[in-house]
Amino acid sequence: MSQLPCPHCKDHGISWWQKYKAAKWAIIYCEKCGKRSCSHPFILVFYTMLYVWDVMLFGYLFYLTGNWWYALTLLAGWIILDIFSVYLPVCAMKPKAPTTTQS
Ligand SMILES: [Zn+2]
Numbered sequence: 001m002s003q004l005p006c007p008h009c010k011d012h013g014i015s016w017w018q019k020y021k022a023a024k025w026a027i028i029y030c031e032k033c034g035k036r037s038c039s040h041p042f043i044l045v046f047y048t049m050l051y052v053w054d055v056m057l058f059g060y061l062f063y064l065t066g067n068w069w070y071a072l073t074l075l076a077g078w079i080i081l082d083i084f085s086v087y088l089p090v091c092a093m094k095p096k097a098p099t100t101t102q103s
Pocket of ligand 1: 008030032033
């Protein structure tokens, strides 16, 4: 299975499934270096708006008219957005701040 390059180590340590999950606001970890990455939040906000627009518009039109073509368009739009979501760029995250208690 082909792997995608990690923004930290540039090695191919990110799977397509991880990239898909990153487009759903998940934090992903490189299999080679173990560092954290995510999709860029500004792009994800725009992309999530597209999902909402797809569901609101075609779901509402389906609700109003009962025409199944609107439901099919909603489903097709959802699948197209899911397919393109794996091509969203992944950016590197800083490591977590240590949670040590100093007294
Ligand atoms: Zn890496």
